Amino acid sequence: MHDLTTSLSEIVGHRYVATTPEECYFYARDPGLMPAHEPDYVVVPKTVKQVQEIVRLAVKENVPIVPMGAGMTLTGLTIPLRGGIVIDLKRMNRILAVNEKARYVIVEGGTSHGVLKAFLERHYPRLRHSIPDAPPTSTVAANVMIHGQGRLSQQYGFNSDMVAGLEVVLASGDICKIGSCALSPEWFSRGAPLPDLSGLFLGWFGATGIITKMALKLYPGKKMRDVEIFVTDSEDFIPDIIYELTHTEMVEDINIFAQPLPMLFKDNHHVVIYLTGDTDEELEFKRKMIFDALEGFIQRKDGGFMSLAAGIQHTLLEMPQRSASTFADVTKGGGFEYSGPIIVVDKYPHCARKLAELASRYDLAYNATARIIGRGHCMMFAFSFTFNRADSDMMDRARHALSEASEFVLSVGGVFWKPTVYEQRMILEKMHPQTRSLMQMIKANLDPTGILNPGNWEIT
Amino acid sequence: MEKMVTGQDSRVLQECVTCYACEEYCGRGNHPFYFITERRQQKGILTAPRAITRQWINVGEPRGRHELGEIKKKVLSFGFMPQFLQLVQGRLFDDVMPSYVFGQEFFCNVVYLHFANTSVIKDRLPAVIEQFRELGVREVVCMHDECYAAFTSLAPAYGIRIPFKPIHYFEYLYARLQQLRKEITPIKVKVAYQRPCSSRLCPESHHFVEDIMRLLGVDLIARRYEGQNALCCGSIFRMMYGYDLATDVQTRNIDDMVAHGVEYCVFNCPACQDALGIKVAKRQIHPIHIIDLCRIAIGEKRETEVP
Numbered sequence: 091m092h093d094l095t096t097s098l099s100e101i102v103g104h105r106y107v108a109t110t111p112e113e114c115y116f117y118a119r120d121p122g123l124m125p126a127h128e129p130d131y132v133v134v135p136k137t138v139k140q141v142q143e144i145v146r147l148a149v150k151e152n153v154p155i156v157p158m159g160a161g162m163t164l165t166g167l168t169i170p171l172r173g174g175i176v177i178d179l180k181r182m183n184r185i186l187a188v189n190e191k192a193r194y195v196i197v198e199g200g201t202s203h204g205v206l207k208a209f210l211e212r213h214y215p216r217l218r219h220s221i222p223d224a225p226p227t228s229t230v231a232a233n234v235m236i237h238g239q240g241r242l243s244q245q246y247g248f249n250s251d252m253v254a255g256l257e258v259v260l261a262s263g264d265i266c267k268i269g270s271c272a273l274s275p276e277w278f279s280r281g282a283p284l285p286d287l288s289g290l291f292l293g294w295f296g297a298t299g300i301i302t303k304m305a306l307k308l309y310p311g312k313k314m315r316d317v318e319i320f321v322t323d324s325e326d327f328i329p330d331i332i333y334e335l336t337h338t339e340m341v342e343d344i345n346i347f348a349q350p351l352p353m354l355f356k357d358n359h360h361v362v363i364y365l366t367g368d369t370d371e372e373l374e375f376k377r378k379m380i381f382d383a384l385e386g387f388i389q390r391k392d393g394g395f396m397s398l399a400a401g402i403q404h405t406l407l408e409m410p411q412r413s414a415s416t417f418a419d420v421t422k423g424g425g426f427e428y429s430g431p432i433i434v435v436d437k438y439p440h441c442a443r444k445l446a447e448l449a450s451r452y453d454l455a456y457n458a459t460a461r462i463i464g465r466g467h468c469m470m471f472a473f474s475f476t477f478n479r480a481d482s483d484m485m486d487r488a489r490h491a492l493s494e495a496s497e498f499v500l501s502v503g504g505v506f507w508k509p510t511v512y513e514q515r516m517i518l519e520k521m522h523p524q525t526r527s528l529m530q531m532i533k534a535n536l537d538p539t540g541i542l543n544p545g546n547w548e549i550t
Numbered sequence: 551m552e553k554m555v556t557g558q559d560s561r562v563l564q565e566c567v568t569c570y571a572c573e574e575y576c577g578r579g580n581h582p583f584y585f586i587t588e589r590r591q592q593k594g595i596l597t598a599p600r601a602i603t604r605q606w607i608n609v610g611e612p613r614g615r616h617e618l619g620e621i622k623k624k625v626l627s628f629g630f631m632p633q634f635l636q637l638v639q640g641r642l643f644d645d646v647m648p649s650y651v652f653g654q655e656f657f658c659n660v661v662y663l664h665f666a667n668t669s670v671i672k673d674r675l676p677a678v679i680e681q682f683r684e685l686g687v688r689e690v691v692c693m694h695d696e697c698y699a700a701f702t703s704l705a706p707a708y709g710i711r712i713p714f715k716p717i718h719y720f721e722y723l724y725a726r727l728q729q730l731r732k733e734i735t736p737i738k739v740k741v742a743y744q745r746p747c748s749s750r751l752c753p754e755s756h757h758f759v760e761d762i763m764r765l766l767g768v769d770l771i772a773r774r775y776e777g778q779n780a781l782c783c784g785s786i787f788r789m790m791y792g793y794d795l796a797t798d799v800q801t802r803n804i805d806d807m808v809a810h811g812v813e814y815c816v817f818n819c820p821a822c823q824d825a826l827g828i829k830v831a832k833r834q835i836h837p838i839h840i841i842d843l844c845r846i847a848i849g850e851k852r853e854t855e856v857p
Binding site for chain 1 (some may be wrong): 574596597600601602604607608609611613773785787788790791792797806821824825832
């Protein structure tokens with residue numbers, strides 16, 4: 091072990107290698123419910139070359155590697171299940187290039203959403219990216235790696251759909267470029283018109299390679315942004331409301347939430363509708379289109395636009411929103427986890443009812459949150475529970491509730507988003523056998539010694 | 551009205567948008583709007599979408615989390631409008647503050663008239679009155695028209711006795727400004743007053759607007775949509791009926807202010823200010839609550855300090 095510490099120090103400098111228990115403690119866990127497991131080493135490289143050397147060293151020593159951004163998945167995807175080396179990519183946080191007219195940015199693998207947002211606001215105010223509602227330290231590469239969603243997902247799909255090119259360090263230590271950047275200085279496409287190889291890496295949680303650079307598509311950044319909340323007293327209306335809203339093509343982002351507290355939100359489902367514009371006229375035109383689209387619901391008294399106090403409006407317009415973090419500690423004790431499957435919008439009523447039933451049965455504080463992905467093509471539905479980490483009984487109840495939610499989701503045709511290793515096993519069991527074989531083939535070829543984030547997407 | 555009195559259907563039951571103006575127009579104290587509301591509830595005719603009604607009823611439910619200042623015989627009632635916790639400052643309120651109450655326990659619930667639901671009011675209002683009685687207060691200065699009207703109009707109409715003297719805060723402000731008269735520097739600006747719907751439930755207090763403006767030395771302009779012809783802020787219309795009615799009412803109202811060269815739009819109800827503040831500001835009219843206007847006049851605030 092001492093030799094490996096020395097070797098890692100020679101690659102990145104001794105300040106950027108950690109092996110002490112207090113340092114490894116933090117890399118052993120995330121804020122979710124997955125059991126902790128400590129790494130043997132934490133290493134914080136600055137360059138792609140250093141990443142390559144670390145990977146080559148790990149292969150030589152047959153030591154597992156877990157690449158990590160901010161470690162915010164909540165589902166344990168950066169917990170080193172078999173120990174080894176956690177490669178913390180946060181020092182690789184440079185923004186390398188922006189092509190304003192082609193609307194893309196090239197960033198290093200550890201660049202955070204907060205840094206990118208601040209950079210664009212300062213230097214390219216007419217451009218923006220699809221920022222998720224995760225803490226701003228969450229990284230762009232990790233977010234696309236888990237198929238995250240953000241403020242522009244209703245318009246443009248999963249954040250991973252917005253990838254325009256990748257640079258990946260393979261298990262051999264070699265660099266591989268994916269997309270137009272494989273043969274052109276421009277990073278405008280991750281695949282088309284070539285075979286799209288990005289799927290060999292996106293969604294694999296680092297089990298097939300480590301993203302060291304990536305290009306992300308940018309989109310028009312409008313000067314003005316506003317929010318409306320349409321409330322309805324029945325989950326059964328939600329699919330039709332979403333269908334009408336997405337038909338307008340006037341909406342930036344659509345979120346839905348339902349929760350029993352505070353009383354303002356009790357008993358109802360809230361469709362949060364964001365709209366943007368460069369002028370008051372543009373904003374009002376869109377607002378009228380949105381109101382008109384839901385006029386039938388208002389006439390039938392099935393829903394209406396609630397009055398928004400300035401405080402709520404301010405909170406909702408934050409990017410990213412801090413309210414998620416506030417809810418995460420509503421029970422006190424710092425425990426929060428959600429099962430956030432991707433489902434078709436039609437299944438919202440089923441999931442909303444199941445969540446309320448689970449929360450009641452397990453006596454847990456809960457929140458349902460959903461985000462529309464694409465023009466109603468699907469949604470992420472979060473079964474969220476908070477718990478007190480000092481209360482083991484409450485943690486057990488939360489585990490059981492989440493486990494039941496997972497089983498339920500599969501039964502209604504949903505697919506887990508950023509699944510825990512247990513959920514990955516459930517997926518692989520249910521998956522079409524030829525698909526499973528193809529995944530096995532890809533993993534075996536890209537990670538022949540099985541050192542890349544072992545435990546994840548393991549097919550036996 | 552005859553149809554409604556005899557229990558028949560009337561288009562009023564479907565089309566009334568709850569502006570409350572008929573309460574003011576009726577000079578005989580027959581409370582036509584309370585009657586319309588009762589009939590609507592009896593017939594199950596909803597004004598607002600169910601979710602909106604439910605939301606408002608939930609929000610007003612007493613939760614035991616009210617806030618009390620140092621209670622004296624005279625108190626200010628903020629009802630359940632948190633804006634007053636910020637607005638009520640300075641010498642204007644020296645002789646009462648910090649004697650105040652705030653929270654659902656002191657929320658008059660009159661707003662449910664908009665939602666055709668008098669039973670919530672009848673359930674909760676006696677408990678609110680009881681809260682005041684238990685505090686032993688003699689005079690309650692109501693910071694909102696609804697609160698004042700609950701005690702001076704609605705409670706008497708339903709035979710509920712009030713064990714204290716309700717005072718409209720306009721009356722209080724006017725008296726206080728007279729005491730501070732020497733400190734008033736006239737504000738020579740043209741203002742429009744945004745009259746709230748609930749002012750229709752207590753029209754006897756409306757004259758204080760003119761009285762106060764005169765004391766402050768502002769020019770309360772005569773315009774089309776003032777007094778009995780006032781247009782509401784539109785926020786209730788927006789929730790209940792959607793975009794078109796609210797936008798029409800708001801646009802006509804603000805166009806009228808602009809046409810008369812108004813510089814300040816003076817608000818009484820914080821909810822009206824929430825609904826119209828930004829909209830008037832976009833037309834170069836300064837939105838201001840009447841309390842802040844008074845504080846500018848007595849030199850406690852500068853215009854630039856008012857949000």
